[in-house]
Amino acid sequence: MxxxxxxxxxxxxxxxxxxxxxxxxxxxxxxxxxxxxxxxxxxxxxxxxxxxxxxxxxxxxxxxxxxxxxxxxxxxxxxxxxxxxxxxxxxxxxxxxxxxxxxxxxxxxxxxxxxxxxxxxxxxxxxxxxxxxxxxLSRRWNNGMQRVKDEVSSGKYGELQKVHVRYTRGIFNTGAHIFDLLQWWAGPIDQVQVIGRVVTSADTDNDPSFTFAFRIGDNVTGFAEAFNDKQYYLFEIDLYFSQGKISIRNSGDDVSYYYVGEHHLFSGFNSLKLERQESKLLADANLANAVDNLVNVLAGIEQPRCTIDDSIDPLYIVHALLRSYNNNFSQERAGR
Incomplete structure (x- = not known):
């Protein structure tokens, strides 16, 4: 060995x-x-x-x-x-x-x-x-996040239509994970528009936190809301599909999968029903998995799960957000 x-x-x-x-x-x-x-x-x-x-x-x-x-x-x-x-x-x-x-x-x-x-x-x-x-980009090495990608790619829950994000601690820091996961699962973010700025502890590192709207391609709209981490820490993502929903909670430690079924209160309407929940996903240590991957790369039996381009792509979003904020919340393209 x-x-x-x-x-x-x-x-x-x-x-x-x-x-x-x-x-x-x-x-x-x-x-x-x-x-x-x-x-x-x-x-x-x-x-x-x-x-x-x-x-x-x-x-x-x-x-x-x-x-x-x-x-x-x-x-x-x-x-x-x-x-x-x-x-x-x-x-x-x-x-x-x-x-x-x-x-x-x-x-x-x-x-x-x-x-x-x-x-x-x-x-x-x-x-x-x-x-x-x-x-x-540590969540690339989390097997639970890989399963989210597999479910999105399978089309099991239909067409992705909306994305809601709640986060703390900066567009450079936490934003790198958000932007990478979304492009990994759904494709690159094309447009952004800042709605406001929220103070967080990341400001001391010159890492601002914005609430903003965004688009992925022609059919997916998104909304990301920043919170002050002095009150509580947040990293949550909801993916809304035509036939279901995937919810990421507790910084990615829990993922819930929902399907569409008959509404239990109102005739003629559907509602989201819990299909399954995965918990303690972070017990599958991301860094341990990453080092496994690096060792296998050195041995010539795997490719790295994360590349330099994966890490650079979020910077386009960051710079589009900064332009939007500096231009009084204008809509900006995240051109590559």
Whole structure:
């Protein structure tokens, strides 16, 4: 069984500390996902903060700690490296890895980059490299979300007509997941129009949260409503079909499937009736599944479930939303 060496750059929440939260399913961080995988040897991690090195040492004491990416790469040959730094640092970190190592896979947190200009630079540089960049749009690795895609594609519930979204924490952060899931399930968002702005904790990261209307193709209309996460955290999606409905709740931990049946109160009308419910979907740890996929990519037996284009497409929506807001809520095309 082949063994691969891994490293993590950036030991914040997704890089390390999510696995200190007893309510989260393990692994919820890149560090522990690598540490627990039988074909991965986690050899090193880096963060500018020495305090994070202490936390790392308490969780995985055998892993080398460095305060810079150059120092890490000078001391280790890495097969997979995770970039879990703030998004503003992603492009220079990826560029440094490409120039100064023989790393085979860069596994990068979302948003991959902060602008379409950075995305164009990155795509060009990757064409001259043997290194594969895999963005972590984590729900791509969740089997429950894959089943939603399969049900949408099957046509079992008829034609998709409307989408309702309720979310907190920014169009760059949570928005990356929303836009990716919708295009994965139904196709790209073509038009957006901001209706208003809501204050959330993501504002401190320059990540605004908008309530907005949108369209997917000619036949699907959508509405996304932002909520203040200081009151409560939300990530919910309702897909309305001509013959049913799919509801995603509790940040994707629960999915309910509904069919159309005779209304129990009013003759001559139909209503939505619960067909089945799937719960605890996040116990199927996304990061563990992602690392499985990366190992199989290195072994040549799978393709990555998420590509650079999957991660760049949400940026078109983000920039269309920003234009709509800055132009006093005009309707904007998310042209690609």
């Amino acid at each position: 082949a063994q691969y060496k891994a490293a993590v750059v950036g030991l914040g929440q997704i890089g390390l500390t999510y696995d200190l939260d007893p309510k989260r399913e393990r692994p919820s961080s890149h560090t522990l996902a690598y540490e627990l995988h039988p074909q991965i040897e986690l050899v090193a991690a880096a963060d500018v903060s020495k305090a994070q090195g202490v936390v790392l040492n308490n969780l995985v004491p055998e892993v080398g700690f460095y305060q810079s990416l150059p120092e890490l790469l000078q001391n280790h040959a890495i097969d997979i490296i995770s970039i879990c730094t703030p998004a503003v640092d992603h492009l220079p970190a990826i560029q440094y890895v490409l120039r100064n190592s023989a790393t085979k896979i860069i596994f990068c947190e979302k948003p991959l980059v902060r602008s379409l200009e950075e995305a164009a630079i990155l795509k060009q540089q990757l064409t001259d490299s043997d290194c594969l960049l895999v963005p972590n």
